Amino acid sequence: xxxxxPALSIMIAYNNIKYxxxxxxxxxxxxxxxxxxxxxxxxxxxxxxxxxxxxxxxxPMGGIVVAFKSFNxxxxxxxxxxxxxxxxxxxxxxxxxxxxxxxxxxxxxxxLAIYTISSILIAIMISxxxxxxxxxxxxxxxxxxxxxxxxxxxxxxxxLFNYDYGLINNMIRSLGGEPIDIYSNPGCWRFLLPxxxxxxxxxxxxxxxxxxxxxxxxxxxxxxxIDGANAFQKIAKITLPLLRPTMIILILMGxxxxxxxxxxxxxxxxxxxxxxxxxTDIIDTxxxxxxxxxxxxxxxxxxxxxxxxxxxxxxxxVNGIVRKVDSESALF
Amino acid sequence: xxxTADQIVFAIISYVFTGLFAxxxxxxxxxxxxxxxxxxxSIINYGYSIIPKEIGFDAYTLVFQNPQKILxxxxxxxxxxxxxxxxxxxxxxxxxxxxxxxxxxxxxxIAFFIYFTTxxxxxxxxxxxxxxxxxxxxxxxxxxxxxxxxxxxxxxxLRNFFKGSIPDSLNESAKIDGAGDFTIFMRLVLxxxxxxxxxxxxxxxxxxxxxxxTPMMFVERQAIYPLQYVLYNVVSSVNxxxxxxxxxxxxxxxxxxxxxxxxxxxxxxxxLAYPFVQKYFVKxxxxxxxxx
Numbered sequence: 001x002x003x004x005x006p007a008l009s010i011m012i013a014y015n016n017i018k019y020x021x022x023x024x025x026x027x028x029x030x031x032x033x034x035x036x037x038x039x040x041x042x043x044x045x046x047x048x049x050x051x052x053x054x055x056x057x058x059x060p061m062g063g064i065v066v067a068f069k070s071f072n073x074x075x076x077x078x079x080x081x082x083x084x085x086x087x088x089x090x091x092x093x094x095x096x097x098x099x100x101x102x103x104x105x106x107x108x109x110x111x112l113a114i115y116t117i118s119s120i121l122i123a124i125m126i127s128x129x130x131x132x133x134x135x136x137x138x139x140x141x142x143x144x145x146x147x148x149x150x151x152x153x154x155x156x157x158x159x160l161f162n163y164d165y166g167l168i169n170n171m172i173r174s175l176g177g178e179p180i181d182i183y184s185n186p187g188c189w190r191f192l193l194p195x196x197x198x199x200x201x202x203x204x205x206x207x208x209x210x211x212x213x214x215x216x217x218x219x220x221x222x223x224x225x226i227d228g229a230n231a232f233q234k235i236a237k238i239t240l241p242l243l244r245p246t247m248i249i250l251i252l253m254g255x256x257x258x259x260x261x262x263x264x265x266x267x268x269x270x271x272x273x274x275x276x277x278x279x280t281d282i283i284d285t286x287x288x289x290x291x292x293x294x295x296x297x298x299x300x301x302x303x304x305x306x307x308x309x310x311x312x313x314x315x316x317x318v319n320g321i322v323r324k325v326d327s328e329s330a331l332f
Numbered sequence: 333x334x335x336t337a338d339q340i341v342f343a344i345i346s347y348v349f350t351g352l353f354a355x356x357x358x359x360x361x362x363x364x365x366x367x368x369x370x371x372x373x374s375i376i377n378y379g380y381s382i383i384p385k386e387i388g389f390d391a392y393t394l395v396f397q398n399p400q401k402i403l404x405x406x407x408x409x410x411x412x413x414x415x416x417x418x419x420x421x422x423x424x425x426x427x428x429x430x431x432x433x434x435x436x437x438x439x440x441x442i443a444f445f446i447y448f449t450t451x452x453x454x455x456x457x458x459x460x461x462x463x464x465x466x467x468x469x470x471x472x473x474x475x476x477x478x479x480x481x482x483x484x485x486x487x488x489x490l491r492n493f494f495k496g497s498i499p500d501s502l503n504e505s506a507k508i509d510g511a512g513d514f515t516i517f518m519r520l521v522l523x524x525x526x527x528x529x530x531x532x533x534x535x536x537x538x539x540x541x542x543x544x545x546t547p548m549m550f551v552e553r554q555a556i557y558p559l560q561y562v563l564y565n566v567v568s569s570v571n572x573x574x575x576x577x578x579x580x581x582x583x584x585x586x587x588x589x590x591x592x593x594x595x596x597x598x599x600x601x602x603x604l605a606y607p608f609v610q611k612y613f614v615k616x617x618x619x620x621x622x623x624x
Contacts, residue, residue, distance in 0.1 A: 056479070141355070153360075159364060166379065170378070308453055
C-alpha cells in the first residue's frame with residue numbers, strides 16, 4: 001500500500017499531523033496547492049479536456065474584443081487598431097440589426113411553440129397506445145429525421161419543391177393548378193420553416209417527454225379511474241401538470257437560446273437567396289455572410305458580440321427569475 | 333378490462349394522428365430512395381413521382397464506375413468519425429470521472445468551467461480568426477477532428493451517470509485495495525459505464541458523421557472533404573458532376589438523378605445502422621437531466 005507517489009506520502013503526512021494543530025493550520029493555508037498535489041492524478045486526468053476548452057472556448061471568448069477593433073489579417077487579433085464602437089454604429093445604422101433580431105426571435109419562438117406542443121401531444125398519444133408494434137414503428141419513423149443533417153433535408157426540399165421537377169409542383173400541375181416557386185416566394189417560408197423544424201425535431205422531443213411521462217406513478221391514473229375520470233380528464237389533470245417541470249426546463253433552455261438562430265437549417269434550406277433575404281435573414285446567417293462572404297469583420301464581430309452578450313444576459317435573467325419562483329426548476 | 337367509450341375515442345385519435353405524423357416524417361425518405369432509382373429521362377420529363385415511371389440505374393452506375401472521389405470522402409469521414417469518437421469518449425469520460433469524485437475539492441468549479449462555455453462564447457468572428465490565423469488549423473484533418481470533439485452537455489451527462497450508478501463505496505474500497513485514481517477509472521468506472529458510453533459515443537459519432545460546418549468554414553482542400561461536405565456541394569450547386577466524378581466534363585451526365593443517388597449513398601450507412609442503434613440514442617436522451 002505504501003507506494004511511491006508523492007501525492008500519497010503527502011496524504012499520509014497530512015493524516016499524521018492532522019491533529020497537530022500548528023502544522024494543520026499551516027497546511028490549510030496552503031489550501032489550493034495542497035489540494036492540487038493531493039489529487040494531482042485526478043487534475044492531470046482533467047487536463048486534456050481543460051486544455052481543449054481553454055483553446056477552443058476560453059481564448060476565443062477573449063477574442064470577442066475584435067468587435068472593438070478594425071481587424072486586418074496582417075496585424076492579427078492583438079495588434080489590429082482599436083476603433084471604439086464604430087463596428088456597432090455600423091451594424092445598427094445599417095438597418096440590419098433590428099431586422100435580423102426580429103427574425104431570429106420570431107422564428108425561434110415559433111419553433112419553440114410548435115416543438116413543445118407537438119412533442120407533448122405525440123408523447124401523450126404514444127404513451128396511451130396499447131399496440132406495441134404500432135408504437136415502435138411510428139416512433140422509429142418519427143425519430144429518423146434526427147439522424148440526418150440539414151444538408152440532406154435541403155436535398156429533400158429540393159425533391160419536393162423544385163420548380164421544374166419537384167413532387168409537390170408536379171402534383172399541382174397534374175391537378176391543373178399553378179406551380180409555386182418557393183425559392184422566390186418569401187411568404188411560404190414563414191410557414192415552411194416551422195413545419196420543417198417540427199419534422200426534424202418532434203421525434204427527439206417526444207422521446208424526452210415520453211421519458212417524463214413514464215416516470216409518473218401509475219397509481220395516480222388508477223385512483224383517477226376509480227373516481228370516474230375519463231381519458232381526457234386524466235390527461236388534463238394528471239399528465240400535463242406532472243409534465244410541467246420538464247416543460248419548464250426545456251422551454252427555459254429554448255428561451256435562453258432565443259437569439260441563437262438555427263444556422264444549419266437556414267443556411268442549408270435557404271442559402272444566399274437574395275429574394276428571401278428580408279424574411280429569412282437571422283443573426284447567425286448575417287454573421288456568417290459578413291465573415292466568409294464579404295470579409296466584413298466589423299459587421300460580423302459586432303453582430304456576434306451583440307448576440308453573445310444578449311444571450312448571456314437573457315439566460316441569466318430568466319434563470320434568476322425561475323430560481324426565485326421555483327428553485328427546483330432553475331437550470332443552475 | 334373493457335374499454336370505455338372515451339378510451340376508444342382517444343385511442344382512435346391517437347392512432348390516426350400518430351400514424352399520419354409518422355408517414356409524414358417518412359415520406360421524404362421514400363421519395364428520395366424511390367426516385368434515385370428512376371432514370372434521368374423520367375425525372376426531366378415527368379418530374380419526381382411517388383412511383384417511378386422508368387427504372388434506371390445510370391446515376392449509381394456512374395458513381396460506382398468512378399468511385400475515387402466518393403471513396404475518398406467516405407474514407408475521410410470514417411477516419412475522422414472513428415478516431416474522433418474514440419478520443420472524445422476517452423477524455424470526456426475521464427473528465428466526467430474527475431468531476432464525479434466527491435473527495436475532489438474543486439469538482440464544482442471544474443463543472444462550472446465546462447458548463448460556462450454553453451452560456452457564453454466569443455462569437456463566430458473571433459472563433460474563426462483564432463482557429464485559422466492563430467492556430468493555423470485551416471485545411472488540416474486536425475480541424476475536422478478537433479472542432480466537434482467535446483460537448484459540455486455530454487460530459488455533464490456522463491458525470492450524472494457516474495453519480496447515479498457508481499456508488500462512492502466502490503471507489504473507497506478500491507482505494508483501500510491500493511488502486512490509484514487512474515486505475516480505478518480504467519478498471520472500474522469504464523467497464524461499469526458501458527451503456528452510457530455506448531450512447532454518448534453514438535451521439536458523438538453522429539456529430540462527426542453529419543459535420544459539414546467545419547469543412548465549410550476551415551477546409552478548402554478538396555482532398556480532405558468529408559462526405560457531408562461533398563454532398564453539400566452537390567445539393568447546393570447547379571453543376572453537380574465535377575464534385576462527384578473525376579473527368580466529368582468529357583461525358584454528358586445525369587445531373588438530377590446523380591443528386592439523388594449521392595444523397596442515398598451518403599445517408600445509406602445511417603439508415604442501415606438506424607434500427608440497431610436507435611435504442612442507444614433513446615437511452616442517451618433520457619440518461620440524465622443536466623444541471624450545472
